[in-house]
Amino acid sequence: MNKLITLFALIFITISCKREGGKSDYVLPTSNGNTNKILVVTKGNDWEGKIGDEIRIVFGEHQVGLPQPETLLSVGQIDPVGFKGFMRNSKAVLIVRQSEKERIVVERNKYAQPQILIYATSKDKEGLVNLIRNRGKEIIKLFKDEDIKFTQNIFNKEKVDxxxxxxxxxxxxxxxxxxxxxxxxxxxxxxxxxxxxxxxxxxxxxxxxxxxxxxxxxxxxxxxxxxxxxxxxxxxxxxxxxxxxxxxxxxxxxxxxxxxxxxxxxxxxxxxxxxxxxxxxxxxxxxxxxxxxxxxxxxxxxxxxxxxxxxxxxxxxxxxxxxxxxxxxx
The missing domain is CATH 3.40.1000.10 (Mog1/PsbP, alpha/beta/alpha sandwich)
Structure with missing residues (x-):
């Protein structure tokens, strides 16, 4: 009986082992969402205002070489208060919010796996607009590169010799x-x-x-x-x-x-x-x-x-x- 308890304890410890970043590899749910699609987390009034307009301009650029107009990325929006539960498991997320520092920060596999979260922050709304305008292509490339790796991982599992x-x-x-x-x-x-x-x-x-x-x-x-x-x-x-x-x-x-x-x-x-x-x-x-x-x-x-x-x-x-x-x- 004591051996059985010890075995269960070892299994529990193994499953609970923390990887770098502090979360277990075993507890992260599978992310949801299609390639070339991102979820923008920002307040509703910002989405309807200049910040949202700039995001739609930058991310709404058409992909060259296609017969019909299609954007580089498909974009959806949710208010920060709604970013929880199932929505938090989205595969590609752009979080736009005010902060003391103007920067772009990338975090992976925080709520689900595979997942990329990109934080775009600045001290005021005008700064956020300029950040999206000036570094939007950089953000798009980050999302695109992640989607390439995601797609290649799928193909690797079904590849031929x-x-x-x-x-x-x-x-x-x-x-x-x-x-x-x-x-x-x-x-x-x-x-x-x-x-x-x-x-x-x-x-x-x-x-x-x-x-x-x-x-x-x-x-x-x-x-x-x-x-x-x-x-x-x-x-x-x-x-x-x-x-x-x-x-x-x-x-x-x-x-x-x-x-x-x-x-x-x-x-x-x-x-x-x-x-x-x-x-x-x-x-x-x-x-x-x-x-x-x-x-x-x-x-x-x-x-x-x-x-x-x-x-x-x-x-x-x-x-x-x-x-x-x-x-x-x-």
């Missing part, structure tokens, strides 16, 4: 690819994977697609300027339409946006734009990561593109972004 793909092996890279993707083509030089979407109006016809390939690095200074040209060459060679003479190209009426990026610690370019099928009506958004691999004198390209008629596409493209950012060169 990438060594089954000839192109992945020949490029000597690793990539977290969820089981939901199936091979369309895998030549050893070019990989095309496709996921059939199962939700909303896109069900049946909608697809998420991954392309992976490389080409020799000749002049690094020209890589960014050649991204559109290279993807059009690949589209003509590998991505056919329903009839002869139809193939994927960069939409001619929409100029893609290219940004500096980094993948696996290497210089890269992130390009967002729209694709279309030449001489056809199919179209959609794409995100392209062009990675400069100096050591191996090559350029590696990961591209994700979506075909999902009549539905919003931000979250589909975001999943492809999360997969792209898992790429590592061996």
């Amino acid at each position: 990438e060594n089954q793909f000839k192109t992945i092996k020949s490029l000597d890279i690793t990539l977290t690819i969820p089981k939901r993707f199936n091979v369309v083509e895998d030549t050893g030089d070019f990989l095309w994977l496709r996921q059939h979407l199962k939700s909303g109006i896109a069900r049946g016809d909608g697809t998420n697609n991954i392309l992976v390939y490389s080409y020799p690095l000749e002049d690094e200074s020209k890589v960014a300027d050649n991204i559109t040209t290279m993807r059009d060459v690949i589209g003509k060679k590998y991505i056919p339409g329903s009839k002869e003479g139809m193939y994927m190209i960069t939409e001619q009426a929409y100029t893609p946006f290219t940004f500096d990026a980094e993948i696996d610690g290497k210089k890269a370019y992130e390009t967002r734009g729209k694709w279309e099928v030449k001489n056809d009506f199919m179209a959609g958004p794409f995100v392209n990561y062009t990675i400069i691999d100096k050591e191996n004198k090559r350029v590696i390209v990961f591209e994700g593109f979506t075909y999902a008629p009549s539905v919003n596409k931000r979250d589909f493209i975001f999943e492809l972004e999360a997969i792209a950012k898992s790429l590592k060169i061996k």
Whole structure:
């Protein structure tokens, strides 16, 4: 009997062990909320006033490269008195309030797991408005990076062995690819994977697609300027339409946006734009990561593109972004 009591005591002590931050790993509930969505905790009159207006302006900026206007993040609001119970378990929370110090503080896994809380504080309302205006992009990046990690953790639990793909092996890279993707083509030089979407109006016809390939690095200074040209060459060679003479190209009426990026610690370019099928009506958004691999004198390209008629596409493209950012060169 004494041994049994001792055993229960040891179990209780183990479960009650504190991790850094003072909370038990075993008692935190699972957080709730979707990716690309945040909960803003601020007073109702502030939300309806200048502070709320600035938040809506900054966080309501449209994601480039999408056919329909979609914001970078979806935002909801709750008064501080209501921030308790189930609401406190939200996955991504921005707490805006007055304090003696003007600062941005990040706290993780306080009420639930995984969770990120960002505190934006200043001594008065005008200071809060300026803080959101001047550091809003920094706050957005914090939330986005956390969502990338969250999504990658999910995909890691359902990933396939990438060594089954000839192109992945020949490029000597690793990539977290969820089981939901199936091979369309895998030549050893070019990989095309496709996921059939199962939700909303896109069900049946909608697809998420991954392309992976490389080409020799000749002049690094020209890589960014050649991204559109290279993807059009690949589209003509590998991505056919329903009839002869139809193939994927960069939409001619929409100029893609290219940004500096980094993948696996290497210089890269992130390009967002729209694709279309030449001489056809199919179209959609794409995100392209062009990675400069100096050591191996090559350029590696990961591209994700979506075909999902009549539905919003931000979250589909975001999943492809999360997969792209898992790429590592061996």
